[in-house]
Amino acid sequence: MxxxxxxxxxxxxxxxxxxxxxxxxxxxxxxxxxxxxxxxxxxxxxxxxxxxxxxxxxxxxxxxxxxxxxxxxxxxxxxxxxxxxxxxxxxxxxxxxxxxxxxxxxxxxxxxxxxxxxxxxxxxxEEQGSYLVGMLAAMASKTGTVGFIGGMDIPLIRKFECGYAQGVKAVAPKDKIIGNMTGTTPSAWNDPVKGGELAKAQMSQGADVIFAAAGGTGIGVLQSMADAGKLGIGVDSNQDYLHPGHVLTSMVKRVNVAxxxxxxxGDNVKPGVKVMGLANNGVDYSYDKYNEKLITPEMKAKVDAAKKEIIDGKIKVHDYMTDNKCPVQID
Amino acid sequence: MERMPHWADVVLVPLLNLLIAFFLSGLVMWAIGENPFKAIQIMVSGALGSTYGWGYTLYYATNFMLTGLGFAVASHAGLFNIGGEGQATMGGLGVALMCLFIPWPNWWLAVIGASVGAAVLGAAWAAIPAWLQAKRGSHIVITTIMFNFIASALLNYLLVNVLRPEGAMDPSTASFPAATTLPSIHQMLGVFGIPFARHTPANVTLLLAVAACVLVWLLIWHTRLGYEIRAFGKSEPAASYAGIRPVRITMYAMLISGALGGLMAVNSTMGESGRLIMNASEGAGFIGIAVALMGRNHPFGVFLAALLFGFLYQGGGELALWANVPRELVIVIQALVILFTGALDNVVRMPLEKLFLRVQKGRA
Structure with missing residues (x-):
């Protein structure tokens, strides 16, 4: 005692x-x-x-x-x-x-x-940034088929996928979107081999641009796309430098800034909800010396116009997590 | 036959194994520029030096005790049940279904219901590999480990698509009703006026686990079924010759094993998080194997080994928190203990045995 x-x-x-x-x-x-x-x-x-x-x-x-x-x-x-x-x-x-x-x-x-x-x-x-890279994917695709590879199958990643699909359809309503999730356990975030295999499978179905929202798994996706001479899209950090000329862009989510x-x-942190979107640079698509040759001025003009419209509220990108549904068909 | 004395087998060998593991951990610490003695001090005071530390140590120990017992029971029947993880996962589902869909009036009725749910689903998950082993000869190591993956995928599906509340981000169920909240050790000891740190996850399930230790001991050494399980585990042909039915024993041993593994979820799901989350078992099913091996499949040994691993988990956490030791190094220390107490047991045992035999011969 x-x-x-x-x-x-x-x-x-x-x-x-x-x-x-x-x-x-x-x-x-x-x-x-x-x-x-x-x-x-x-x-x-x-x-x-x-x-x-x-x-x-x-x-x-x-x-x-x-x-x-x-x-x-x-x-x-x-x-x-x-x-x-x-x-x-x-x-x-x-x-x-x-x-x-x-x-x-x-x-x-x-x-x-x-x-x-x-x-x-x-x-x-995330749906706003994904929408923009979806537009870029549709404009860069020659086959009319684009892919999405997610990490673990959770609503947050469905949100990426849905935003991306909406962006694709906004540019090319007839384009086909193939979506795959790497797995159902947390190991799906770190399985580059499986990511590469999924990318190859999607390419065999005609996809020539693939967006990987899969953490470490995405490294394998980008590698496979570069090996095949096709285009990958990175996520979270700017991953354009990984394979210059083969990473179309990256959906940047600025957690580091947050x-x-x-x-x-410090102690002056303001309690409450802080939403980081396109408007305050919380998410964005990347454009730098590694991918400037892939994104033509016309493409850039179109995406920047859409970006402005999203910020102004003229385009409303549906957020999957509000109702667990996506208005766009994903195969 | 000459053997080394029993006390050396159960006390000296594990103790020496531990010392070697800690010595090597100390070397690793020293190699990365941390003071090993200070590290040990942080671990001991963080895990055992206050009621706060004990609150966490006992919580982890409860998990390991139940999964360790589960493994031990199957092991007595010669079955290597590596599927404790999957059985615990399904146990978690049982707890969640019981807590969410039945309006319990109070916690002690709820804990009985949840325990039944956890045990039934855990046992059911062990039953399929058991049946395949008994009837078809499919090796139980392979089938149980495969069932771990199936359980994880199934739970994932249910959490994402069925049980997750509308609009929630986290793939988990809704929080259980307040009536199902289990009393913590703090509240239980508070009744007797004994102070214990608040906000620690150790709860009444600890008593359930200790009771399970006693019951397993009674089962294995004081019942007919226990005798049959042990006989079957020692030699299947001999057991069959004596009229013990292999299918029956395989099924019973695995059902009990699975039920115990499932019960672990009462502690983690009902006692700690208050809702079912993904990966709630957190590898306790695998730690249970090491715990049972170290405890020589004896409930009292399992009890002690579970406490040791609880100490390693909590002490490791404190070490990472206070000394800025990377998390990976904490895992290295835990792994060294598992390696020496479980896998490399004979490194100490065989020389020790020889030594004892020589001493005995010298006397004779």
Whole structure:
């Protein structure tokens, strides 16, 4: 009993002194880990950039089990880390329970919405960026068939697929869209071999442009397309440089900017929902020295016009996750 | 026949294995520039130094205890049930269906219902490979591991297409009703006025797991079925000759094994997350194999080994949190322990056996 009280007391003292000592920001990566070459890694780059520019330190944690979600959140909050950024919608449920216990700590969640007074929720309009790369795919395709390869079959990836399909149909209503998901388990995010095989299968059905929204699996898709002399489309980070001349463009989702901004704001993070779309550069299609020869001025003009119309609200891109349906037929 | 004393077999061998594993882990730590002694200190104080640490250690241990027992029961019948993961996954489905679709008035009725659901689905998932083994001779290692993939794909389908609430992003079920929330150790000890850290996931399922240890011990060593299972596991022809029916024993052993594996989901799904999420078993089915091997398939051994692995999980987590040790290194430490206690057991056992025999001969 007394022993237990002493330890508890010691832990409390430790926690208090930690609060005084620390005001570093912290980031928690989801189970995929910080080197997933995709989503978590983009977040890591944002944090690393902040550290390099400010010369300050931050705390990071990669969770290994489900129970560690709340554990990491509570421990970091008790250490006094502020703000605490977490990547991935899987944290939403846990954060909902933890956030009210630490009203003085600011939490930032990427890819999900948590309605608490000390939480900033950052979500992206992935369908808008996907729509633009869909338009480019349709314009670049010579066969009239384009492909989509997703990672794990979850609604978020269906959202990419649906936006892409709408973009394709906007340019070429008769074009065929072949869609495949790599798998149903998290390993689908990191299976470049299977990604390459799926790309070959889609090419044999006539696809000559394929959009890979599949994390590390996408690397295999882009490789296969480059080997066959056809075009791939990258995702999340700008992947145009991987195979110059064979990556048509990339659907850029600026998770790194979101993390960087949150770290910069520190305690001044504004709670509420922050939607990052085309309008505020949260998503975009990439255009640089590696793909400028692939995108003709006419193509660029058309896409930029559509981009403006989406920003102005003249084009409404349907978001798959609002009703789990896609208005466009995908084979 | 000459053998080394029993105490050396059950205590000394695992202990030496552990020491070697920790020594190697220390070397790895030292190689990446961390202080191994400080690391051990963080792990021990993080996992065992406070009731907060115990809350997590016991939570993980509960998972491993149940999957470990599941493996041990099948192992006594000579069956290598590598499908604990799939059986736990299906157990999770059983828990979710029970909690979501039956309006339980209170938690203790709910936990009985959920346990039945978990055990039935876990057992059903083990029943098909068992039947294929018993009737068709399809090797159970192959079929059970394949069933892990099927379970994961099936659950994925159900979570994405059927059980996910409208508009939700996470492929998981809705949260279970508040009435099904299991009392945590904090609340249970609070009744007796004993302080225990809040917000830790250890819950009443721990008692269920301990009860399962006792029941498995009774089953294996104090019932007729247990005797038949052991006899069958030692020698199938001899058991058949004695009138033990192979099909019956294979089925019973695997059904019990699957049910125990399924029960693990009560802890993780009902006790921790309060809803069914994808991959809720988190490899506990595989850790269970190591736990059973280390515990020599004896329930008390499983109990101790589960505590050890609970310590490794929680201590590893704390290590990553406080010392900025990469997560991968924590997995290396856990893997070294599994390697030495499970796979490389004979590295210590054989020299030790020889040593004991020499000493005995010297005396004689």
């Amino acid at each position: 007394t022993m237990m009280k002493t330890t508890l007391g010691a832990a409390a003292v430790l926690a208090l002194s930690a609060v005084a000592a620390l005001a570093e920001p912290a980031i928690i990566y989801d189970i995929g880990g910080k080197y997933d070459k995709s989503f978590n890694e983009a977040a890591f780059h944002g944090a690393a950039k902040w550290a390099k520019e400010t010369g300050k330190k931050y705390r990071e944690f990669q969770i290994q089990t489900q129970a560690q979600r709340s554990q990491a959140l509570r421990q970091l909050a008790q250490m006094g880390a502020n703000p605490i950024v977490m990547t991935g919608f899987a944290f939403a449920d846990t954060l909902d329970k933890v956030a009210p216990d630490y009203p003085k700590t600011k939490f930032v969640i990427v890819d999900s919405v948590v309605k608490e007074p000390n939480v900033e929720s950052i979500v992206f309009h 993390v960087y901004n949150a770290f910069m704001e």
